[in-house]
Amino acid sequence: MTRKGRTRALARRAALVGTVTLLVGIGLAPAAVAAPNPTPSPPREGGKNELIDEAIERTSRAFVEAKNAVTDSRKKQDALNKEMARLEVRRAALAPQAAEIARHNYMNGRIGPALMLLNSRDENEFLDKAETLEMLSAYDNERLAELADNQRQAAAAKAQLDLETKRESAQLAVMAKQKSDVEKAFKLAGGRTVNGNAYVNQPVARQSPRASDGSFPAQSCSVDDPTTNGCITPRTLFALKETQRLGFKRFVSCHRDGGPFEHPKGRACDFSVFKTNDFGSGDAQGDARFYGNNLAAFLVKNADKLGILYVIWYRQVWLPSTGTWKSYSGAHGDPSSDHTNHVHLSLL
Structure with a gap:
């Protein structure tokens, strides 16, 4: 390219930059701007071993079915x-x-x-x-x-x-x-029984529909999830509505594609304990911790009515088969894995 050609190219580039600058200044340029209310990323959950996926789900489901029988x-x-x-x-x-x-x-x-x-x-x-x-x-x-x-x-x-x-x-x-x-x-996983949350003054949920023999029959992911663009089971929707009806109205995310627990099956919800519409960035303290304690206690108190499989909150997990809170730590040691920023609920 000749010197004159390079000069013309530089001039065109400068003119283009000036035009883009002007458009951005008046708000017409297609700049990449984040959505004003982005959907919060679901908390990263996962255990140190397959305890939750296998032992907890298997034993809790069998226990609840036997108890209903x-x-x-x-x-x-x-x-x-x-x-x-x-x-x-x-x-x-x-x-x-x-x-x-x-x-x-x-x-x-x-x-x-x-x-x-x-x-x-x-x-x-x-x-x-x-x-x-x-x-x-x-x-x-x-x-x-x-x-x-x-x-x-x-x-x-x-x-x-x-x-x-x-x-x-x-x-x-x-x-x-x-x-x-x-x-x-x-x-075997190093867990131990810990002091759990009290049931004092927790509201009573309405009874989730059961079969004629009193059992909670298996349900598919067949209804729209109001918290995501996915699906959940009718039982999960009932539990979500009851929880919100009785005062626990902070941010919730239920369905999730892939990952552990019952989220992909539409049988789990994560309840943020923060007032903001996300899962926060650290361990819950003060008002958030108090909210999480009350929510976890409410779910435990109404486990039979809602068909609850287990509840995880603040490095503890509650199962109907034991009736007590057990220590639980996630694989990553962060607030999401340790469930210190949200209460996890899994249903039958």
């Missing part, structure tokens, strides 16, 4: 005991009548009614006596049939009660095993 079995046992008591009252009323019928038939046999008919003065009296005997016989037969049906129902109720008792015992054994398994897992 025990509750359902006890309800059925209570109903069966009431039915057996009702049948016994009726049996007690029918038994003397049956005994009297038996005694009368034994004493009179077939001859008594026949003699009564033969002693009739005329045809009309004969017919009246015959009708009376027929009515008495029908009444006696009804009482005897009712007593027999009563005894069959009582036997069936007793058999069903025995089955429910065995079912309860089996599910209690499952609960004990799951509790033992998770205790062993925590011990």
